[in-house]
Structures are given as C-alpha cells and as structure tokens.
Amino acid sequence: MKTGLYTHIPFCRSKCSYCAFYSVSGRENDYRDSYLRALLQEADYFKKRYSPNRPIEINTWYVGGGTPSLLPVPFYAGLYRHLSDSMDFSRVREITLEANPEHLTLAYLRDLYLYTPVRRLSIGVQSFRDEDLQRLNRHHSGKEALRAVENARKAGFENITVDLIYGLRDKEEASTWKENLKTLQSLSLPHFSAYALTVEPNTVLFRKLAQGKIGIADEALLEREYFLLQEFASENGYEAYEISNYAKEGAYSVHNRNYWRNVPYIGLGASAHSYMENERHWNVSDVRAYMKDAVEGKQFERLTxxxxxxxxxxxxxxxxxxxxxxxxxxxxxxxxxxxxxxxxxxxxxxxxxxxxxxxxxxxxxxxxxxxxxxxxx
Ligand code: SF4
Structure with a gap:
C-alpha cells in the first residue's frame, strides 16, 4: 500500500501577520532533540498499528511547517536515517521541504542536496515586493527571495515551487499583483502556488483590519486578480491543476495530488493529521505535550x-x-x-x-x- 508521509516542524522565528497555523517562536534550538525523539516515537506507533511485519512503503514525503528551514541540515539527515528503520523509502517519488527565503544560503542548500534525499523545495515567498513583505511581517526581502531561487538552482535543485499571496491591497492602483506575476514569469519555475489572502481571527491582520489601520482587496478586486492569475497561467504554459496550484509540463505536486485522491497518509508532529485505513488521527497542537509523549495525546476517529x-x-x-x-x-x-x-x-x-x-x-x-x-x- 502506498502511503504519503508528512512531517510537521512547528517552529517559526516570529508570527506572520496573517498566520493562524500552530507554531512556536524562538525555541527550535532548545527543543530540537526532544522533538526528533517524539517524531520517531510516533513513527514507531504507526508501524506497529498498521504494518507490524514490514516497513511502511512511503510514496511521497513532505516536510512542512512552521518553518522547516529553521532547523539545520543534520536534523533532516538524522530524521531520514532513523525513519528508514520503520519506513521503506526505496520507491519514494517525491521529497519536499518547505523553506523561507532568508534561510536558503548556498551553503545550506548544497548540504541539503548532498546529505538528505530532499529534491523538491517549496519556498514561502508570498510577494517579491518589500512593502508587502513588511506588511505580512515576513523576514525576507524581495531580493532575498530571488537569491533563494538562484541559490537553489546552483545547488542542484530543479523542482522548485514558490508560494504567493494575492488580494493584499484594497486599491487596484496600489496592487502589486501584476508586478509579482511579472517577476514570477522571469523565474520560469516548473510550479507555483497562489493563495487569496484570507483573514483568520486571532491574527495581527484581523486586528489591524478591525481597527481600520489597513485595507485588503474586496471581492471584486480579488476576482480581478484571480483572473489575471488565470491569464498569466495560460499564457505561460501553466496548468491550473488545483484551485491554488499551477504546474508546467506535468510538474504536479505528487504529495498533494495523493491527498486529493484519498491516498492514505501519516502525519508526524505536533498538530499533524493522519488518514490510514479509514481512520483519522490528529495530534495535540502543543509542542511540549507532544514531546512528552507523542502518542498519548492522539485523538482518533473512524470515518463513516x-x-x-x-x-x-x-x-x-x-x-x-x-x-x-x-x-x-x-x-x-x-x-x-x-x-x-x-x-x-x-x-x-x-x-x-x-x-x-x-x-x-x-x-x-x-x-x-x-x-x-x-x-x-
Ligand atoms: S512562517 Fe509560515 S507557519 Fe510560520 S508564522 Fe509565517 S506563515 Fe505561519
């Protein structure tokens, strides 16, 4: 049975203004070793429950977050080595790591390519414009985003995708979306994701909007930017294969495609979800509780x-x-x-x-x- 593997790395340098995902800031160095142990404990639990007699065959592996690139390359080399005890990666089709541009130095990327099996990079660019990035409370600049892509290519990565967000401005004149698409075009990447900005409760963005300090696109502007995106995609040979995902020449994300096709997956890490044999598991959104016992706090339901x-x-x-x-x-x-x-x-x-x-x-x-x-x- 082919199975997807997701590993959640819940560490971030600080909170982005729009983000409602679970993450903790500034603790990655203190927690790293215990977190690794907890991930392995959880992997062992899945093996015993679903495949006690042989390793689980992994079809795709996606390391997401949080900010996975906050952790050093040896963490991932070690994680892969240990996971290989309970999982079979010999027929793996795709291994992706999410990364933030400010971490993607040439040295980091060369090591990642050399010492781990990661061959696909998903870079959280969001915008190539500094004024947007400041508003979103990101730590990189537009230039750093471009350099990250350049470094990734120099290190040997060909399968690169970037995330972008549209709907960031309330006025068409102030919108940077067209320029962002132009920059994206110049990179000629095999894949990108584009998300409409959503405002989640309990975020800085939500508070600033409520206080009238900033404005974001209304439905009509969002629709116009979405149509610009569709136009850009078809003119540049990208297939809109999912509402937020675009690929050239079949460079679809195999991992995500499997989610949409009901392929089972194991999610390791604080707040991660799994879906195996019609059972859904989810973990506590609390790193310390997860590190204490990765299995004890697991919630579970059988799907009808x-x-x-x-x-x-x-x-x-x-x-x-x-x-x-x-x-x-x-x-x-x-x-x-x-x-x-x-x-x-x-x-x-x-x-x-x-x-x-x-x-x-x-x-x-x-x-x-x-x-x-x-x-x-
Ligand atoms: S880096 Fe990603 S996960 Fe972390 S706060 Fe920003 S958007 Fe959220």
Whole structure:
C-alpha cells in the first residue's frame, strides 16, 4: 500500500501577520532533540498499528511547517536515517521541504542536496515586493527571495515551487499583483502556488483590519486578480491543476495530488493529521505535550462512508481532474446516485461540466469552488 508521509516542524522565528497555523517562536534550538525523539516515537506507533511485519512503503514525503528551514541540515539527515528503520523509502517519488527565503544560503542548500534525499523545495515567498513583505511581517526581502531561487538552482535543485499571496491591497492602483506575476514569469519555475489572502481571527491582520489601520482587496478586486492569475497561467504554459496550484509540463505536486485522491497518509508532529485505513488521527497542537509523549495525546476517529465521500468530493472538485468515475464507484450505489442527482442540478446552473468520465468545475467558476462543493453535503 502506498502511503504519503508528512512531517510537521512547528517552529517559526516570529508570527506572520496573517498566520493562524500552530507554531512556536524562538525555541527550535532548545527543543530540537526532544522533538526528533517524539517524531520517531510516533513513527514507531504507526508501524506497529498498521504494518507490524514490514516497513511502511512511503510514496511521497513532505516536510512542512512552521518553518522547516529553521532547523539545520543534520536534523533532516538524522530524521531520514532513523525513519528508514520503520519506513521503506526505496520507491519514494517525491521529497519536499518547505523553506523561507532568508534561510536558503548556498551553503545550506548544497548540504541539503548532498546529505538528505530532499529534491523538491517549496519556498514561502508570498510577494517579491518589500512593502508587502513588511506588511505580512515576513523576514525576507524581495531580493532575498530571488537569491533563494538562484541559490537553489546552483545547488542542484530543479523542482522548485514558490508560494504567493494575492488580494493584499484594497486599491487596484496600489496592487502589486501584476508586478509579482511579472517577476514570477522571469523565474520560469516548473510550479507555483497562489493563495487569496484570507483573514483568520486571532491574527495581527484581523486586528489591524478591525481597527481600520489597513485595507485588503474586496471581492471584486480579488476576482480581478484571480483572473489575471488565470491569464498569466495560460499564457505561460501553466496548468491550473488545483484551485491554488499551477504546474508546467506535468510538474504536479505528487504529495498533494495523493491527498486529493484519498491516498492514505501519516502525519508526524505536533498538530499533524493522519488518514490510514479509514481512520483519522490528529495530534495535540502543543509542542511540549507532544514531546512528552507523542502518542498519548492522539485523538482518533473512524470515518463513516459518508465522511469519506464528502472528503473526496470536496477535495476532488478543487482539482482539474474533478470527481472521477472510477473513484466515485468505490462508494455505495446510494451515494453515487445522490452525487449524480446533485451534479446534474449544478450542471444546469453552469457550475459543473463533464470532462471525459469526470465531473469538473469549469475554470470560470473555480473561484466559487467552496460554495459549489457545499451543495454536495
Ligand atoms: S512562517 Fe509560515 S507557519 Fe510560520 S508564522 Fe509565517 S506563515 Fe505561519
């Protein structure tokens, strides 16, 4: 059985203004060794539970955060070596590390390439403009973001993706989105992700907005920036293969694609989630509790067929492959017929269309994906 592996590194230098993810600041050096031990304890738990007699075969590995690049390369070399005791990486298709531009010196990247199996880098650029980066409370500059990509290439990495955010300004004249796309074009990367800025409660951004100190794009501007993005993608040979993900020549993220296709995955680390044999596990969002015992605080639920069906529809509709006939046929006849009834209704409204054996959301309606998916609940 092929399985994805996710490892969460919950350390950040400080909090970005828009971020609501769980992370702790300034403790990575104190916690590093104990955190490594806890990750291995959890890996051992999964092996005993799901594959006691042989190593779990890993198809993809994604190291995300937090800020994984805050930790030194030997941490990842050691983690890989130890994980290889309980997991089989011999047929792994993709290993990705998330990184922030300010950490990507040539020395760090050369070591990463030399001493670990990481071959794909996901760089948290967010914007190439310093004024945006300050507003987001990021620690890098636009120049550092460009240098990070250049260093990565020099170190041997070809599979590089960057994250960008749009909707950062409340006025079209002040928007930096066009310039960001122009810079992105000059890099000619195989893949990028672009997210609409969302305002989560309990963030600095939320407070500043409530106090009227800053403004961000309203729905109309967000839509215009989204269409600019679609135009950019098609003119530059990128497929919009998921609502936020764009790839050239099939350079899709294999790891993410597996999530959308219901492939099981193990998530190690504080606040990480796992999905194995119709069971969902999730860990405490508390590094100290996780390091004390990585297994004790685990929460767990068994998914009903209805839960798995909803999860599949919700994620599949976000992608260009849509709801595939073969995947749908894995569910009961009742759920299949429920799906078809609702799909026909959405097709009449122009929200869904047939593409071969699949149902997909047409690209002009992709921005409405969440609302359309909700019609299937
Ligand atoms: S680096 Fe990433 S995880 Fe950390 S605070 Fe910023 S956005 Fe959140």
């Amino acid at each position: 067929e209805q839960d798995s069906y909803h999860e599949y529809i919700m994620t599949a509709l976000r992608t260009m492959w849509g709801v595939e006939k073969e995947k749908l046929e894995a569910f009961s006849p009742r759920l299949q017929s429920e799906f078809h009834q609702r799909a026909e209704r959405q097709a009449q409204l122009g929200n869904l269309e047939r593409k071969g054996d699949a149902w997909v959301i047409p690209s002009s309606r992709r921005l409405l994906t969440d609302g359309i998916a909700a019609e299937f609940f």
